[in-house]
Amino acid sequence: MKTLLLTLCLAALLAPAPAFTQTAAAPPAPAAAPVTPLAPPTLQRDTTGLVTLACATPGVIIRYTLDGSDPNQRSGPYLAPIAFAHGGLVKARAFSQDRKQKSEPAEARFDAQPGVVPPPTTLVPLTQDRDWPTSDWAVRHAAVSALVRERKPELVFIGDSITQMYGGEPHDRSQPGREVWDKFHGKRKAANLGFGYDYIENTLWRIQHGELDGAAARAIVVLIGTNNLGKNKPEEIAAGTRALCDEIHRRQPAATIVLLGILPRGPKPDAMRAKLAEVNALYAKLDGRNHITYLDPGPKLLAPDGTLARDLAGDYLHPTGKGYTLLAEALEPTLRKLLGEPTP
Structure with a gap:
């Protein structure tokens, strides 16, 4: 046993030492470039x-x-x-x-x-970008302005997200009404100038800054005002929409403006619905002014007891495909007449 232990010890002493590998230290990370402050406007x-x-x-x-x-x-x-x-x-x-x-x-x-x-805020044109990052307001403004100049549409839809989500180019957000748009307007020279989260004053800014320039519009459908219900009085909303329609008429004097009543929102009648009805009563008084034809398709979406079904407006505000179908059918006789199309 002693001999065996002595042999093992001698083997350990005579074994070559393990090679020592030196690892180079990683170079220090470069210092971040200093951020230059932006000058205030x-x-x-x-x-x-x-x-x-x-x-x-x-x-x-x-x-x-x-x-x-x-x-x-x-x-x-x-x-x-x-x-x-x-x-x-x-x-x-x-x-x-x-x-x-x-x-x-x-x-x-x-x-x-x-x-x-x-003036009330509805009469003060300004830009917005509340729908970002879903949609970039300035980018869409440039895109639809170019589209109108290029295609010279005869039928134009103007409004907020309810209009934008109907269909038509540019397809820069979800459009549950796209199939309905294609069915009713796909063969027409139509353009969609709807912008998510627009107040009346934002739409007024867009029209004042070229979105209709170059169009050859015969009919212009305007659906606007629902986003103002939470911050403006009915008279202020009506004043803003009147100014918007006047601006549209100045830029497209040959077109008939089909002014739509604000669509019902919320699952059942409430204070917001009552305020909405006040606005629509004021909108109705604009009928006949500067080529305005007033039309209220909202009742088409309501049950006899005034409730709004979820299958017509999933969030009780924006129509579903089924809801857009009802709106398109309500609009169709008026549009066919204005566009000079034969009755099917």
Whole structure:
């Protein structure tokens, strides 16, 4: 046993030492490049009441508000001087293109110019981007403006997400009414100028900034105002829609404007429905003004007791394919007449 132990010890002593491998240390990570702060915007108003925003940092997007709130990633982009003769507070921030970096806020308060009475918000055109990241408002504005110039549509639909989700290009969001659109309007020279989350004042801005320019419209369907119900009085909503229709008439004087009543929302009659009915009564008074034809397809969506079925509006606001079918059928006789199409 002693001999065996001695042999093992000698073997261990004579065994070659394991090779030592030196591992080079990883080079230190490069220091992050310093982030250059974005310059806050500047705000100036000229003698005509137009407010101009600018930024010393190139390549940024300026976003602004007129309601006193702090501009964020979903605030309206500054795309043109702001008509602001009535005065008030303008707030602005500069954002990087990816919206991850922002500047310090800037703001300016302007007095109303002599003789100018501050109007309701429905009469103050401005941009928005509340539907981001589902849809980029400025990108869609550029896309539909180009589409109208290229195709010169005879039939145009103007409105908010209810219109946008009906169908038609660009297909930049879910459109449960797309098959219905294709069935009724696929062979027509039609364009969809609906934008998610639009207030009347946002739609007014779009029309004032070229979306209808180049169209050869014979019929223009307007469905707008539901998003204003939560923040404006019925008279203010009607005033904004009247101004919108007047602007449409100025830009497309040969077209008939088919003004639709705001569609019912909510599962059953309530205070919001009552306010909606007040607005629609005011809309009805616009019938005959500047080529306006008023039409209220809302009752087609309701049961006799006033309830709105979920299979017609899944969220009790936006129609389903079945709901859009009922709306299209209600519109069809009027559109055929205006477009000079024979009755089937």
